[in-house]
Amino acid sequence: MAVSDPRTLARLVHLACAINMPLVAEVEWSCQALSTHDDPGCIRYDLRVPASPDDGSNDGLGLVEQLLAEWVQQLAPE
Numbered sequence: 001m002a003v004s005d006p007r008t009l010a011r012l013v014h015l016a017c018a019i020n021m022p023l024v025a026e027v028e029w030s031c032q033a034l035s036t037h038d039d040p041g042c043i044r045y046d047l048r049v050p051a052s053p054d055d056g057s058n059d060g061l062g063l064v065e066q067l068l069a070e071w072v073q074q075l076a077p078e
Contacts, residue, residue: 003045009045011068011071012045012047015064015067015068016047018067019060019063019064019067021047021048021049021060021064022046022047022048023045023046023047023048024045024046024048025043025044025045025046026043026044026046027042027043027044028041028042028043028044049061049064
């Protein structure tokens, strides 16, 4: 998944924190200018959605899907 909108990225970060889901940011390995520029195109995000637990309770991916769908509905014009 590529995220180009800063608000969407911010929403994903807040969501990750709210449900205790790891989110890591790093610089693309092929970037040759690590300390000399601020190109957002070089940033890669690793969002780890927990797998479904064996006990049959809600899985992480289903929860993320539900919360993102609710967020999109809030943004939709009436």
